[in-house]
Amino acid sequence: MKSSAVWYPFTQHALEPAMRRIVGTEGVYLVDEDGASILDAISSWWVITHGHRHPTIMEAIRRATETYDQIIFAEYTHAPAEDLARGLIEIAPPGLAHVFYSDSGSTAVEVALKMALGFFHNSGQPRSRICVLEHGYHGDTIGTMSAGERGVFNAAYAPLLFAVDRLPFPEPGREQATLDAFEQACASGDVAALLIEPLLLGAGGMKSYPASVLSELKRIAERHGSLLIADEVMTGWGRTGRLFACEQAGIAPDILCTSKGLTGGALPLAATLCTSEIFEAHLSVDRRKTFFHSSSYTANPIACAAALANLAVWRQEPVGARIETLVARQRRHLARFADDPRFGDVRQIGTIAALDLTVPSGGYLAEVGPQLRAFFRKRGLLIRPLGNVIYLMPPYCVTDADLGRAYDAIDEAASLFGAGQL
Numbered sequence: 001m002k003s004s005a006v007w008y009p010f011t012q013h014a015l016e017p018a019m020r021r022i023v024g025t026e027g028v029y030l031v032d033e034d035g036a037s038i039l040d041a042i043s044s045w046w047v048i049t050h051g052h053r054h055p056t057i058m059e060a061i062r063r064a065t066e067t068y069d070q071i072i073f074a075e076y077t078h079a080p081a082e083d084l085a086r087g088l089i090e091i092a093p094p095g096l097a098h099v100f101y102s103d104s105g106s107t108a109v110e111v112a113l114k115m116a117l118g119f120f121h122n123s124g125q126p127r128s129r130i131c132v133l134e135h136g137y138h139g140d141t142i143g144t145m146s147a148g149e150r151g152v153f154n155a156a157y158a159p160l161l162f163a164v165d166r167l168p169f170p171e172p173g174r175e176q177a178t179l180d181a182f183e184q185a186c187a188s189g190d191v192a193a194l195l196i197e198p199l200l201l202g203a204g205g206m207k208s209y210p211a212s213v214l215s216e217l218k219r220i221a222e223r224h225g226s227l228l229i230a231d232e233v234m235t236g237w238g239r240t241g242r243l244f245a246c247e248q249a250g251i252a253p254d255i256l257c258t259s260k261g262l263t264g265g266a267l268p269l270a271a272t273l274c275t276s277e278i279f280e281a282h283l284s285v286d287r288r289k290t291f292f293h294s295s296s297y298t299a300n301p302i303a304c305a306a307a308l309a310n311l312a313v314w315r316q317e318p319v320g321a322r323i324e325t326l327v328a329r330q331r332r333h334l335a336r337f338a339d340d341p342r343f344g345d346v347r348q349i350g351t352i353a354a355l356d357l358t359v360p361s362g363g364y365l366a367e368v369g370p371q372l373r374a375f376f377r378k379r380g381l382l383i384r385p386l387g388n389v390i391y392l393m394p395p396y397c398v399t400d401a402d403l404g405r406a407y408d409a410i411d412e413a414a415s416l417f418g419a420g421q422l
């Protein structure tokens with residue numbers, strides 16, 4: 001490929017084709033320099049919820065830039081951050097009372113882990129064990145990699161990663177094993193928190209589990225005085241059918257992490273919400289109990305204004321109805337593969353559809369991944385399978401015709417690249 005000064009993420013520069021240059025975005029499309037439209041069927045890595053450049057959000061950003069740039073967020077504050085915090089508390093699961101800002105999903109989770117350990121430390125009963133779910137993904141910083149699934153992605157850094165307790169994924173029929181493992185870990189009395197993606201493990205392969213498992217895990221945590229951290233970085237903002245996936249399990253987490261769709265995907269921003277108990281454990285005339293965390297761009301006012309506009313979109317537009325329509329369309333399109341031997345585990349959770357292409361060897365590095373990507377790219381579709389797991393997570397404005405086009409391409413790809421075709 002033509003050499004570039006940029007080192008791209010999750011990109012093997014020795015193997016990848018040249019980057020395609022995007023010159024604009026609109027609704028569900030990316031437009032490249034040749035004027036070709038590309039259907040963004042994965043919401044630009046899961047961030048764009050309503051569609052690219054939603055006018056309300058773009059206008060809010062424009063207006064905010066007339067008044068603000070970055071403002072130090074200690075000693076000084078600003079309306080966008082204050083208003084957004086109030087707005088988030090209003091719509092979040094009950095019990096969450098305070099909002100801590102950062103800039104990405106990874107930092108939102110790091111903040112959550114620090115809040116959990118700080119809570120126990122400041123309460124004079126230190127606890128440090130973190131439980132996670134097998135196949136989980138929580139980000140790419142050292143702390144979040146520690147909590148995530150180990151594998152080829154983090155093998156080089158393993159010596160730096162801290163140990164966590166991994167609960168077996170609640171496979172159908174084996175849910176009790178997950179609950180038993182958590183109960184057993186909690187019995188030690190040292191579990192600070194269970195960090196978990198509610199209902200759906202995204203990067204781990206779009207693996208879903210029943211809401212009842214989540215509500216049972218919450219009950220176990222409560223019984224043992226452990227905290228539950230909901231990593232809603234991907235599941236939040238309607239992806240699973242409700243605003244937050246926790247709602248589907250009827251649980252209120254002690255800490256909730258949100259990022260990707262927080263600004264509708266327009267600007268980087270993250271928030272970690274927590275209960276008043278956790279906040280108050282850090283409230284003291286003893287300065288050592290301060291929550292020692294910050295990043296330079298904490299609560300960037302322009303990003304907060306974009307998030308406020310996103311809240312307005314949710315209030316003013318029929319977002320719920322759009323999501324319901326998308327859920328129904330995904331179900332209808334997906335049905336054509338229900339008994340198709342070329343696929344396994346055809347599944348849907350809310351607006352997200354996923355299916356495993358049957359191949360001789362799966363896994364994230366399965367050779368079929370890049371082949372599928374190249375195939376979809378030629379069809380004008382942005383679809384990036386996780387190994388042999390093909391999934392569609394489009395913005396909510398996608399039309400049925402565009403969705404159908406993505407499914408037609410998946411059908412064609414399966415015949416070209418599925419088992420027996422290579």
Ligand SMILES: *Cc1c(COP(=O)(O)O)cnc(C)c1O
Pocket residue numbers: 103104105106107109137138139140197202203231232233234235259260
């Ligand atoms: C994407 C993701 C993260 C990390 O978010 P970044 O903004 O990429 O740091 C964390 N948790 C989950 C569940 C995610 O899907």
